Amino acid sequence: MPGLRASPPALLLLLALALPRGSLAVQQLEPGSRSAAAAARVALQYRNFQAGSLGGLRALGQVRKATLKNIPESGHKYYLQFSTEDYRTGEDAGNCLATVLFPKKKSRPVVSIKCSHTKDQKEIQEEDNKFYQRIRHQSKPITASNIPDSYGNIEPALEPVWALAVAGSSSIMWEKSTETLGYFLAQVKSARQWMRKDDFIEFDYTVLLHEMPTQEIISCHMRLTWLPGQPLKVKHFCAPEGHGAEQGSGAESGSAAGPAAEKGASF
């Protein structure tokens, strides 16, 4: 059809006009950039929670490639390629490709992530079963505090309890993260097991999260259940920031403010 054949440039122009302005704004980020690393961390927190595996927990290695795209009316979307390490041993655990969308409206980041692995699934499953058995074999409910202790020690017997806390708190950290606020697990303040009639493991935790860049220490309460091969179920409530809770360098005396409704709380 002669009319169409003659008008490709016009078509392109139409297309360009039809799309909202700035939607093609794409920015290459330095692999060493802070925001790229923060976004990669959020992606891993999401994965560590979703995978429901203690043996498969990963920490961020190095960001290899990072791109930032502004999606109008939606938010900022990061495209990332990064290496990972085994959370416990620090050994190379493989690479990941991920996208992280920080929505304009205050809600949790939207993450898609796919990773290669150096350990095969069977190996990870075996480790999970070992962790599971170590907890199940206790005759009495496990209680513990300060993991690691002030000197960075984690008692070998408490390693499964710690790993479970890492997996569970990852859900809290992922949900709370924004493009400018990131989280690290500073310490497991307390852990208390609830015995169940079924095969699930259930724990109550108080965890301290280190918030960046504010440097605040946030205290969160977490109740979780776990069975190897099943997704983790986590309910959490974090103390309101800035006043009352003396976890970081906040108030001197006890909490004056009562627990306020906190976004993301799901009790």
Added chain:
Amino acid sequence: MGEPCPPHPHTHSGAALSLSPVLWGWFELRWAQGGPWGHPACGGAAQCHQTCSAAAGPAGLAANMKLILIFSALIGASLCLETFVGHQVLRIKTKNEEEVKQLQLLESLEHLQLDFWINPSGPALPVDVRIPAASVQSVKAFLESQGIQYSILIEDLQDVLDKERQDMAESAQRQRSTSSFDFGAYHTLEDINAELDQLASEYSFVEKIQIGESYEKRPLYVLKFSTGGSNRPAIWLDAGIHSREWVTQASALWIANKIASDYGTDESITSLLDKMDLFLLPVANPDGFVYTHTSNRMWRKTRSKIPGSICVGVDPNRNWDAGFGGPGASNNPCSDSYHGPSANSEVEVKSVVDFIKNHGNFKAFLTLHSYSQLLMYPYGYKCTRPDDYAELESLGRAAANSIRSLYGTTFQVGPICSTIYQASGGSIDWSYDNGIKYSFAFELRDTGRYGFLLPANQIIPAAKETWLGLLKIMEHVRNKSS
């Protein structure tokens, strides 16, 4: 009684014959009564010196003395193996060959057990001799009777040996102490301060000085490394300004010991300290540090009371006079990044500011934090590049490469604002804007797995790799500070 005598280079092994006090007394008495050998002679007391020289002819008295000495030595041997109590060391100044011959005679009397440290050979040279306690008086009497001048080098040899043994024990104790201080462990403030004292006492070029007091009146101790000169160009290094960052105070101790013990053997450290002074503040926030031990391991700020607030403490790295009160610091007293009521309101900050200003010759300002593994230069309070951006970036990269060379630990390099976050009132911004070009802030291990609770077995690796980075910067500063 069971203790062997300490070995001494000049000691004859075996028994030294000496006369028991009773027998000696008897001889003195006989002498005074004009004894069988004729002329009363001095009992050896110093006060007789003049009279003795004048009274009796040299030859006759010498012969008498000889016999007396022989007798006293032969009679009443008492065993003295273990101590040198009462032994004296005399320095004898001979005036002529005659006197030298007298001393050589004395030397030949083996039973006297005289121990010549410098033997009589010629009139020009002094003769040093150790004399067992029982012979002291008689030898002195002999010398005096001959008019031979002497002085007492050592009044009581045992005293000297005791002191020497004590010194050695103390030194060994010190050796044990500095080598028994576990640099691979976390310590209390008391233990750290004790170790600072150890280092200062063990190394002559290390001095502990106090530059001020914390809010709760704890001393702010700085180790000064100086091999001489007067107000040499200097390097500043501090740690622990944020008290929960325990790997920094621990690393600072290791670094202090490293510098002190390797000066003189390590080429780099030696050439550095031969040109420049180093001032190291290992615990910049002692109140906070104590609080992390006693109450709250996650405490970051100082412990100052804030007027009108129930909250305590100021973020000491938001309190410097550099973009004070700007973005990246909170005006909420309950916040962990509260900048404080005004710049330098915190005495911990003001003390450092005053010290550095008064010194006037600092060329580098280096500060340790944790965690994140970053190596940063100004600015934090604004996101524009400093004038010396190119040089600082290049030097930072070189330092990061040095760090990585040891264990593969990677540190990101860049200005504070883009590398970590915009933050106002920071120390290296202040130092840079006050003419100290080489201003760097380190964030040590790790990247979040343990965070502030870095296991102690990582202290020394962290300190070692960090030291390589610091040294790289210091070498550059030294080269530029001719």
